[in-house]
Amino acid sequence: MKATEINKYWTDIYFYLRYQNQNEDKISHQGVRILQLLDKCEHIGIKEVARNLDVSHNTASEHVKRLINKSWIHKERSTVDERMVILRLTEQGRQVLKRNANLDEGKLEHILASLTTEEQQLIDKALHLLSERAKNATNS
């Protein structure tokens, strides 16, 4: 029930603080997920994309092709194993992802500026703690 409460806060925050011009990029559902994956993980190729999205490798390959055509990601061959491809976000792709998954920096800074130093530290400390535990949770 604690988790339910936190999810309520979580979804409220995202609903009210997200960027409002999300539809301008015309990014697809799977497109967002691939950009998120590349933002957080290194050495991601077609195989990893397919596994993460739970689709076949040919479907993953097509999604990647479309994202490359939009100049949101970049492809290069691995030097250690030339069968493999290494995908990376472009600066443009990073901006698109930001608009479609992050909190609006302007709104966020506006709120932070209205808080006391203690309150700012409270938020920073709490999210930092939770993010660290979240990263480690995958290893257990």
Place this chain on the structure above:
Amino acid sequence: MKATEINKYWTDIYFYLRYQNQNEDKISHQGVRILQLLDKCEHIGIKEVARNLDVSHNTASEHVKRLINKSWIHKERSTVDERMVILRLTEQGRQVLKRNANLDEGKLEHILASLTTEEQQLIDKALHLLSERAKNATNS
């Protein structure tokens, strides 16, 4: 730069704590946005959906039709103005939204259980504060 830092924590948390079976629902990008809107706002009709998603009213009407066919939302006529429609999430739709926008309750509870009472309260207090300010930020 404080906002950038918080966004890093924010996206890390979602990346590591989201539900991993998101692809099973096969929900579309716009579908998620409509469910999110209905979850957070009352008295939403086609017009409000169109405005929120920044699409035409006929496009919004079709998206809504598809969500109704999937039994994720429910439609009724307004009693005060019978031209208008009032859309609501079904229980099924609420579950789909949960899997596609919330943090995984199991993972979250597991992490919370590993924290001290003070740390739990820190997280609860911080997210509560931020969510309250986020709600009020739309009125300024």
Place this chain on the structure above:
DNA sequence: TATATTTATCGTATTATACGATATAATCTT
């Protein structure tokens, strides 16, 4: 050399996205 791995492409099918044009019913205006 044979086999496995990784990626890419083609063919095919279905769903999602979007909008203009048009229609209908309810409400508001004059």
Place this chain on the structure above:
DNA sequence: AAGATTATATCGTATAATACGATAAATATA
């Protein structure tokens, strides 16, 4: 009451997204 406005719905049309089987090519491994 007649006309204008508003909210929704549907039809037609077009393009993009989604997905996978089949196939192929290149590289790595046994």
